Amino acid sequence: MTDFLELVVAKYNYWIYITLMMIGLYAIIAKNNLVKKILGMNIFQTAIILFYVSTGVKEGATIPILEHAHGPAHGAETHAIHAADYMNPLPHVLMLTAIVVGVATLGVALALALRVYRHYNTLEEDEILAQIRKK
């Protein structure tokens, strides 16, 4: 029992992201409306962003900005920089750009959906398929 609880405490963050990711995947596969599919894609993306950021967390570490980097504050002594005191900056960097790129690609997805709507007058997938088959 204690082993299982330790496992839950150590890994529960991954389970949350997997749940979120599967909600997104289900929406992409099963939803009929194109905008709902796009929203599913965004939920999927959010899960990956959260996963990456969580890999950067370190116990007892602060945000990756060096304290008193340009000389010590009044009265304080100069201290060396230890890697254990700061969180891993790499996932933050990768996700920083991924979030903005995600917004831009969301714009492209919405533009395509708008174009589809202009052509077929609907965003429901089955109705679009029916119109294509009729031709």
Next chain:
Amino acid sequence: MKIIGLIIALTTGGFLVYAAVDFPDWADPQSPASTHVSPHYIEKTMEETSVPNIVTAVLADYRTFDTMFETTVIFSAAVACFFILRTFLREEERRERLYRHVLTGVTVRVKEGGKIPPSDDFERIDDSWIPHDLIIKTICRLLVPFIQIFALYVVAHGHHSPGGGFQGGVIFGASIIVLAMSHDLRTVLQRIGEKVVGVLCAMGVLLYAGTGALCLLLGLNFLDYSALAPVLGVGPVMARSHGILIVEIGVAIAVTTAMVWIYNNVSSRGKYDEGL
């Protein structure tokens, strides 16, 4: 389809949960992600680039190729939106338009080909126009300059606090989108036109790539900012710090205008006459 989707999602989720047992524990300082290259970044950033914010240093110096092409992706996304949606209407093809006489509040419908006498008394309004809420309009007009100053602060202060080109650019773009939503699209287009947006978006990417090319011309690797030291008149370490600021400004310009460009195209369905 719903059943198949559920089965696929549950199976994939089951495999991922099973695989997650082997992942490093939550907040483990000895995890593989925190032990290889990241200690080098944390310990050497200050002496190599003189930037306290490690995220900014890694973003725009150590992994600057990545960031340059991310900026290019954003630019390409904005251009893709433009090519997918934009339709240029000739003046005579426009449908009938609505004008509002500002002093009396009378709405005038102008048929195809009709013209309104050029005067300030009439303002063009959207088809689905409802009177703008005075509170929303006033608050947004008051807030927009402060949002923009904050955006510039976030860009300029990215070396010392959370911030940088991407964040500041998105905030600046949001301020312009707030203006478009609280007033209308034409208000924004009068202040920052379509051509200006397109040119600035390309200029942002060009500023980034141009800095890299300048480093190449000065005899070092592409985007190695220490080559800029003789141009900027500082030491090689400070030159890297200043180089980061230059490319961050390029990123900020590109991101701001990309956001505005995408919003303008999507909200007006590429016609640029009426927004949301």
